[in-house]
Amino acid sequence: MKNIIIVLIIMSAFSCSHSKKDPKEHFGQMFNIKSQKLNVDTYKINSFGKIILFEEQQCIIKENYIGESLLDKIYYTKDSLFSFAQMGTGPDEYITLRLMQKKDQSSVNVLDIQKKQIITKDLTGHTSNTLNLKCMPLSIIQVQDKYIVSGLMDRNENDNKRYAILNNDGEYVKSFGDFPNDKNKTGIKSKVLAYQNYMVYNPILNRFATACTSGAIFELYQIDTTPYLIKSYHDIFPIYMDDSHPGYNSITHGKDNIIGYTDIYATHKYIYTLYSGKKLSEYSNGGMMNARLTNNIFVYNWEGECICRLVSDVELFNLCVTDNDKELIALGWENDFNLYSFDLSKIFDNKHTK
Known part of the structure; x- marks a missing residue:
């Protein structure tokens, strides 16, 4: 595999008791899906990374973990790739960027972890807005006129909640939501690091969902004055100290x-979630890449019901889906990085998956 520099969390030989249930057991239906390679030369893609789809423009915005470009814009039908955000310390350059979400049909929200800023960029790469946050989140999404934060590091030590609300000015409002009851007695900041997750938002239902990067923890919340839990699956707890x-x-x-x-x-x-379920057996860049690769795609609806499990014929790192749920586009590995398309139209036209 290509030489990719990524951050590895140190692993040790301790173990402890923890909840364990294979999350695949929740899904009664399973469908095999067949990949079709998209027209992008592999040498132009040099790392995995979150991707956001813009269907009308037939392009994706992708995180990049190697080289001078932190974000790439890839036209997947034209074999064309452009740098979307450059690494550096000059004007309109960055050290660490993370894709948050699609802002609208022509722009994205990006989190600058180092500067504690939310940056809105249009598809030309132009910055249209910058918000200075008053706190340091590990993950954040915009929900109407406020923000939901997971992984708030600069917090009061007496604040033992998992999530927080920031107002439209990036100021802390309140915390909410309990951490899973994993019986681990370490401090709250250890829990914050252990339960890092990915977040998505549904603006029609005003709900958000999170999926944990360690273990098997999925949660779905209704946003209100104080958001409340609708559904959770706490199948496997992270093991940490x-x-x-x-x-x-x-x-x-x-x-x-x-x-x-x-x-x-x-x-x-x-x-749509990609789920690994593997252990990190080799403490190296290649080991981490192998541990992240998976064929398993879990599909939930916005009530938290387990709709189906999709099994791809190639292993995948990242995914995105068209608005009509008819096509899945994913970044995977088959001797090199590749972009793939999967036809979902027959699966979700099936009355049993509705």
Whole structure:
């Protein structure tokens, strides 16, 4: 595999008791889906990374973890790739960017972790808005006139909630939602690091869903003055212990820790998640890539019901789906990075999946 620099959380040989149920057991229906390679030369894609689809323009915006480009715009029908955000310290350059969500049909929200900013960029790469946050989130999404945060690091030590609300100015409002009852007695910041997740939002129902990167933890919330839990699946807890040192917070994962959900994407009807379920057996870049690769796509609806499990014929890193749920586009690996298309029209036209 290509030489990709990624951050690995140190693993150790400790183990502990933890809830364990294979999340595949929730899905009564399973469908095999066949890939079709899209017309993008593999040398132009040099890392995995979250992707956001813009159907009308036939392009995706993709995170990049290697090289001078932090975000790429890929026209998947034209074999064309452009840098969307450059690494650097100059004007309109960045050190660490993470895709948040599609802002509208022609722009995206991006989180600058280093500067604690939310940046809105249109599809030319032009920055149309910058919001300075008053706190440091690991994950954040915009929901109407406010923001939902997961992984709030600069918090009051007495705040033991999992999520938080920020107002439209990026200021802390309140915390809500309990961490899973994993019996781990480490401090709250260790839990924040252990339960890092991906988030998606449904603006029609005003709901958000999260999927944890370690273990198998899925949650669905209705947004209200104080958001409340609609559905949760706490099948496998992360295995972790505090490994903090003066000046920074850190955790160590146990050797039996499970790599959980590796990506999430949503339409107005469904929530699509990639789930690994593997252990990190080799502590290297290649080992992490192998642990993230998966054939399993879990599909939920916005009531939290388990609709079906899709099994792809190639292993995947990241995914996105058209608004009508008829096509899934994914980044996968088959001797190299590739973009694939999957036809879902017959699956979701089936009355049994509705």
